[in-house]
Amino acid sequence: MNTRSGKKSSASNSKPETTTSTTKNSTNKKVKANEEHDIEALQDVANRLRILSMKMTNASNSGHPTSCASMAEFLSVMFFDKSGMRIKSDNPKSFVADRLVLSKGHTAPILYAAWGIAGLYTEEQLMTLRKFDSDLEGHPTPRLPFVDVATGSLGQGLGVACGMAYTSKYHDSLNNRFWCILGDGECAEGSVWEAAHFAGIYKLDNLIAVVDVNRLGQSEATSLGHNTNVYKKRFEAFGWNALVVDGHDIEALIKAFNECKHKANQPSIIIAKTLKGKGLPNIEDQENWHGKPVGNKIDDLIKHLEEQLVDKNRKLTTIPPENAEEITLHSDAIKLPELSYKKGQQVATRFAYGDALKRLGGVDTYRRICSLDGDTKNSTYALTFKNAFPDRFVECYIAEQNLVSVSIGLSARNKIPFASTFGAFFSRAYDHIRMAGVSKVNIKLVGSHSGVSIGEDGPSQMALEDFAMFRAIPDAVVLYPSDAVSCERAVELATNHHGIVYIRTSRPATEVVYDNHEEFHLGQSKVHGKTDSDKILIIGGGITFESAMKAQKTLAAEGIHARVMDIFSIKPIDRDGIINNAKECNNTILTVEDHYIEGGIHEAVCNAVASLGSIKVHAIAVDSVPRSGTPEDLLNHYKLTAPHVVEKVKSILQ
């Protein structure tokens, strides 16, 4: 049974004169409200959603009931009318159904309430909102089967929806739709416009967004208030089909959704003019009601809303997708098929990255690996993958927040996205990466042009805080290959590890030091030149591993034995390896890194040995904002070259 059964009531608030009229822009099909859409029942659901949102936030004594109230009508239509979403109430994780991203994540209660009315939760379960042992968190997370990505940091949902819509349309050729609900306040976030641009240029007509223009932000009115036409103009300028609708008029919403569904070659957005706290007397459209439960007003408010219900007991159901069969989601291991480098060769790890990804792509039976770029592909060598597999390459242009968001969207669709740009520019997307950590998604971020070794371009282009950033993401893996062989293994490990992986590559060529058959593991470093009389353990990575190896030779010639560790896996860190080797090396470590000392290799190592209180850890690192210069000048200035390492070791051992 669904809303099409069309129970009617004489106390209708429908407007037959508009709903039976022909829609103008798209379908040319008559929308007969009273026959095909149960307007009254949808309005009842809207008010029941309001009641539940108030009850839930009262139960948790926190939350945003007024921001929920403005959404009630369009959420009701999206969930329970055939103009809305095609979802499976008995399989909220369905891959072939429509998917919804609630970008204004603080209105989680009404989303949970809608799934409750759809049958997923009892009212009692809904009342566990925001409790420590409940998955019904204050903002949605993918702990819940109907949530693909955590939201709550505003402005991030649309980009994720773009990624999902893109891959479903262009990679998977599915006909499901992707929906996104945004707040009006969050439209001030630039990330919204990065996503809007992406959706426009890629003509994502399987993407339908709604902006809840309820006029009021957290601390005051939004800058655009109810100027819905400005939103319309903006989205149109970004290539969207944009419709302004009274967000509390169910029939108008039905008509608008139908128009959106029939619009080809353009993403669609409904600019819903609404009132914050709609339906709640003395709260509706008032300031100072953001993020506040209604408290002891609740009984009166519920009474007021219940009086408007036409049929308390009417049950609506969600509308399932037409093709309801689920498809198999593969997760087979993907193994590097061949071996390519010779010891002694000079190869930049950024080059090895592109080559490894291409070769993995060649044996990726289920075409899960995708490469995403921020207009740096000729520098990062993502171009190598693109040239081989243009259909699995996504150009995201110079919009790093959206680059990460689209990757998260692909991950939610069972792809293995590798997004690459200069390591420094991932700092642009740090909030998105932080939220990816909350979502526990499966994305791979590859940052090239790390450290001062890039030279003349200067500090704006140098990643010097990337380890600090990525290490502070729980469960993220951070890899730093020093040569081409370890780099291709890093790419292979990243492919087959479910989670966030960051790989740092370098611009200059470094010597291939590993045999192609060398095995690499997460959390395992590599030791070089071990003797029984080692006096110090030098830990390097990337370009500084090479300095350490050269320093080792020089020192050995002078009778000073130094053991070198190629750190490779910065997180998880090889704690046992570091401690055991340090113990064999006079309890003395020197870390050498082309990164600021804060949050980088040095502090990772310090952290690993800290509780022992018996191992000295010294450091060479970048200790100020660099400037332009040749790589040699800069490496020399920051004492990252072999002669400086030699000098430092001697001074430590004195």
Add this chain to the structure above:
Amino acid sequence: MNTRSGKKSSASNSKPETTTSTTKNSTNKKVKANEEHDIEALQDVANRLRILSMKMTNASNSGHPTSCASMAEFLSVMFFDKSGMRIKSDNPKSFVADRLVLSKGHTAPILYAAWGIAGLYTEEQLMTLRKFDSDLEGHPTPRLPFVDVATGSLGQGLGVACGMAYTSKYHDSLNNRFWCILGDGECAEGSVWEAAHFAGIYKLDNLIAVVDVNRLGQSEATSLGHNTNVYKKRFEAFGWNALVVDGHDIEALIKAFNECKHKANQPSIIIAKTLKGKGLPNIEDQENWHGKPVGNKIDDLIKHLEEQLVDKNRKLTTIPPENAEEITLHSDAIKLPELSYKKGQQVATRFAYGDALKRLGGVDTYRRICSLDGDTKNSTYALTFKNAFPDRFVECYIAEQNLVSVSIGLSARNKIPFASTFGAFFSRAYDHIRMAGVSKVNIKLVGSHSGVSIGEDGPSQMALEDFAMFRAIPDAVVLYPSDAVSCERAVELATNHHGIVYIRTSRPATEVVYDNHEEFHLGQSKVHGKTDSDKILIIGGGITFESAMKAQKTLAAEGIHARVMDIFSIKPIDRDGIINNAKECNNTILTVEDHYIEGGIHEAVCNAVASLGSIKVHAIAVDSVPRSGTPEDLLNHYKLTAPHVVEKVKSILQ
């Protein structure tokens, strides 16, 4: 002498029929090209700029001559025609002159060349581009007197220009203008649209931007190519006066700049349709010429351009501002005028922040302190300042990148901006903060709602990586007050320290433990409950300092003496204090923090003591992505409460 002296040549390429026509939209004043504007000389300058850009990038064997070439005409007009900028060639740091932000920072060579032609540099000096001992870096930095802010991470310049324009117009009532040059590729960055929105709603008619639509990005054509009308529509939708102009037509540019200057109540933007590599045969408008010096083609290219010069030796000068008198820039210390708290009071540090800023604002003779908000002012207590000084408050709405950019702009205009939002949301602006570090600007960022102690809102709202972020900015100061008194001192210290300062405040109330007369210093922690028999040093901050103090009491009752350190200054860190106290405490430290372990207090402390190899450092920190729950549930789950500290101390001392 300036260009208005109007030397003429018979071989004119001017178009009198257009330039003598009346401008349509604004001035109604005839633009007589041959009388008032020296078109030929401006064209000569444009080609000389091209030649210099090629020579400079050849000399450094790196750089972006083709991205410079597309800008040559409009830069020539901006520098040397009266329709352009009003600047002082003899005082490139002038505060009252117009200021230019080169958002497409990779075209630094042509900017330096323009200042060279203006008289600031010899050709020999220009050829030091990108050398280690030259201030003419690959991307501009404020080492140079005409640069207010470092650029090179694309999309950041417009927001800074907005901040400068806003404060000059609304705070300083100056009539100078702020100019910004953007690339077309960078218009994909969301931060551009955050800035565009800001400029539109605040009607910054003293802001003139130019987009260099040269069609070609780094690795391929931009997504919009030469569709200049799309750019126009977008900026218009964001509230701008937008003009599409042939960017190589000097007369059209003059006319357009004049129109912009006379447009009231709107920021203006010129969408300049240009060709990358313009004027360089076989390079112009070709792909694969991004970021490449012309190499051995240079002689032919210079010959080609020189042949077009009408008068090699003609000297143009810049046009000075009409009111050329500089104003005094004050930097007097601002001291907290009164003392407010009583020991034992329960006050949230976020509240104390707002109150301290208000009281400092009251004695800020030169009105330098400004407060900036991202629609969270009722949570961060920036509202307290706004209520007292609405004219020094800037609402930036939910656009944290722009919040930081506008702050940077204010800093460049000698203000002391305090930008506040939830600490977590500064991650949205990490690239901007990174670039603020490169610029070494004077901004104060105050992040509230830190850690799991915020409770029910869940992980999306919790700052748990903010220390990791800010510590990795060179020279940044990171303060973490534990009570209201130390918080107001933190705000006072931040006000009077020139540089980037981050202050972390907490949501819950904490007990006032310091006397109002207690002195606080950067790099100084505070020790509590010192005895001669202390067995461990417990280091906490904010909410965990309170846990440590309670644990100290419990432990003391059981005969275990623990010394507590309130870290307060996380960067610079009190290295001597930590080491000396640790030595007196059995060489044993326990850090307790409401932050991830990576990059936070623990690693800062480990780093401080690492080279000794004699101090054990143990940790309690947040070790996974949290979830919603009460503050108590969460603090308990992550073992941040006093009983857990007690338990941990006992297990360490066993």
